[in-house]
Amino acid sequence: MTDIGVKKELVAGRPDLWLRMENNPIPSCPGCHEPTAMRAILEALEELDAVGDAVMVVGVGCSFAFQSMVDLDYLVCAHGRPPDGASAVKRVLKGDHVVFTIQGDGDCIAIGAGALINAAARAEKITIFMLNNANYGTTGGQLAPTTPLGHVTSTTPGGRTPAHGYPVRVPELLATFQGVAYTARGAMNSPANYQKTKGYIKKAFAAQRVSLGLSFVEMLCACPPNWHMTPLDSLKWLEQTVIPQFPLGEFKDVQGASGKTQEATR
Amino acid sequence: MADRLFVQGNEAVAWGAVSAGCEAFFGYPITPQNEITEWFAREFPRMGRVFLQSQSETGSINMLHGAAACGVRAMTSTSGPGWGLMQEGMSNLANAELPCVVVLVQRGGPGAGTTRHAQMDYASATHGGGAGGYRNIVLAPASVQELHDFMPLAFHLADKYRNPVVVLSDAILGQMAEPLERKQLEFEPLPPKDWAVLGKAHHADGKRRGISIGQGFIPNPDFPTYLSFIDHLDKKTKQMRQDEVRFEALNVESARLILVAYGSMARACQGAMEMARAEGLDVGMLRPITLWPFPSQAIRRNIREGVQFLVVEDSLGQMVEDVETAVGERAPVHFLGMLARHEPREMGMIFPDRILEKIKEICRK
Numbered sequence: 001m002t003d004i005g006v007k008k009e010l011v012a013g014r015p016d017l018w019l020r021m022e023n024n025p026i027p028s029c030p031g032c033h034e035p036t037a038m039r040a041i042l043e044a045l046e047e048l049d050a051v052g053d054a055v056m057v058v059g060v061g062c063s064f065a066f067q068s069m070v071d072l073d074y075l076v077c078a079h080g081r082p083p084d085g086a087s088a089v090k091r092v093l094k095g096d097h098v099v100f101t102i103q104g105d106g107d108c109i110a111i112g113a114g115a116l117i118n119a120a121a122r123a124e125k126i127t128i129f130m131l132n133n134a135n136y137g138t139t140g141g142q143l144a145p146t147t148p149l150g151h152v153t154s155t156t157p158g159g160r161t162p163a164h165g166y167p168v169r170v171p172e173l174l175a176t177f178q179g180v181a182y183t184a185r186g187a188m189n190s191p192a193n194y195q196k197t198k199g200y201i202k203k204a205f206a207a208q209r210v211s212l213g214l215s216f217v218e219m220l221c222a223c224p225p226n227w228h229m230t231p232l233d234s235l236k237w238l239e240q241t242v243i244p245q246f247p248l249g250e251f252k253d254v255q256g257a258s259g260k261t262q263e264a265t266r
Numbered sequence: 267m268a269d270r271l272f273v274q275g276n277e278a279v280a281w282g283a284v285s286a287g288c289e290a291f292f293g294y295p296i297t298p299q300n301e302i303t304e305w306f307a308r309e310f311p312r313m314g315r316v317f318l319q320s321q322s323e324t325g326s327i328n329m330l331h332g333a334a335a336c337g338v339r340a341m342t343s344t345s346g347p348g349w350g351l352m353q354e355g356m357s358n359l360a361n362a363e364l365p366c367v368v369v370l371v372q373r374g375g376p377g378a379g380t381t382r383h384a385q386m387d388y389a390s391a392t393h394g395g396g397a398g399g400y401r402n403i404v405l406a407p408a409s410v411q412e413l414h415d416f417m418p419l420a421f422h423l424a425d426k427y428r429n430p431v432v433v434l435s436d437a438i439l440g441q442m443a444e445p446l447e448r449k450q451l452e453f454e455p456l457p458p459k460d461w462a463v464l465g466k467a468h469h470a471d472g473k474r475r476g477i478s479i480g481q482g483f484i485p486n487p488d489f490p491t492y493l494s495f496i497d498h499l500d501k502k503t504k505q506m507r508q509d510e511v512r513f514e515a516l517n518v519e520s521a522r523l524i525l526v527a528y529g530s531m532a533r534a535c536q537g538a539m540e541m542a543r544a545e546g547l548d549v550g551m552l553r554p555i556t557l558w559p560f561p562s563q564a565i566r567r568n569i570r571e572g573v574q575f576l577v578v579e580d581s582l583g584q585m586v587e588d589v590e591t592a593v594g595e596r597a598p599v600h601f602l603g604m605l606a607r608h609e610p611r612e613m614g615m616i617f618p619d620r621i622l623e624k625i626k627e628i629c630r631k
Binding site: 051052053054055057060064065067068071072073074075076077078081084085086087088089091092093095097114115117118122 | 289290292316318320321322324325328329330331332333335336338340354355358362463464465466467468472474475476477478479480484485486
């Protein structure tokens, strides 16, 4: 083949931050949305030119695997404790670091609820990403605080009913905190929602960069193996059952943040 | 700043941490260590260092985890109930190989127990209460001066082994005031913390760094398998056992009776030993300074024909088990514990004259 002078332009690809996995394949299950959510975060970091200053803080759950998948400095904390670890990292490093946690819903709002709520109350200048797959994926799909009503799990075999309590809506909850600058909920079920969510991610990082307060983005993710559905059926379930109980959109964008974040994300 | 101060033990801890270059403190209110947390809250912000009050001791130990991962010297302090909450964190710090210091100012247990003195956390400090498979050095100061001096030592040992170190104080040591000479202690140089998490752009080679509680679980270049990691921990543990045993021996060479005590009870025992020797009784004392690794060899070296041991602890007996293990059947090991306090309410204490009484009882036989 000779070079005939065709101009090449990359129209699609993957973030440079994904590590090559020759000996270490992506450990997520077929149809899992979590790597997709991680990819949106990595693209946002690259587009914001924040890679060198980024520290990723991981908890325990399916997101535990990201420590071997992502080419960023990282810290793995105890189950539920990434907000504690991230708070200390951000304060100790003292620079313009972009410190974010990536946590499952169980890690974030069940065992880690205390750490999350108190980091929000302290207005920590960190960003929290909660991957909500409606159950405990790593351990075989048990009831989580974020399991929607009607959803079958291995510890609610007849489906979640009001007798099991109600799902927790975290971005709505955190929006009530004075120390929180930005909260939103996106989903990974379509290219349109992926792009919208990436916009939320960039605004969350921007809020951190201008030290407005804690920023939080929830991302709804399908979990086909534990939902006992095909990947396509789980997309339908996400659209028909999960999203109606977990509405998408922004819940808090501190006045002044929009302008600043738009500037910072441009 | 005066080189000589008259301060409480809890404040001496803080001055010791400052001389060690401690950059971050995380704490939660609990008696009898509050003076430590309040000192850092007052002094650290104006030194440009990090103070953060956590939402619980679980929060403290995990904030410590985050700070230590960034390569700075960081610490927390607590007492019994908070120490209980920190056990999960201690185990994770050991897996992640994060150097840091925890000051444990003991109070009465179990449960909420009392807010007054006792020595009831020996077992959990030396044997660990988190997910098993780890060890940590435990230093036992017995004076305000040692509370100061053992802080730089603790940070040095933590960095040397990349492992958490516990400084085991108690309410008597923490609350009592003594003269303190502030001096800079020197230690052998240590390699830079090239492993610290700083953001990729902040490393000379531009390559990522990571700190994980999943060593042995998630393969990494250092530890491709679980047993390769466990083997590494084994070597580290053996080296600590070999090189880091510390103790103080007083009049043990010819002693017929050797007192064994640590912390505030070592002070009471020293008084009792001096009174006994004034009465012509040949009593010595062996004070473990590292409770783990325990100075078993030092105890064994002093087993001679006719020698006996008396362990004094402000508990129902925890260290006495390590003394018994060291001695075996080769000499009698006696015990005087918290039931020998001078009165039954929580402020009761084991005074030197009560220990002297026990010494005489043993020597008369």
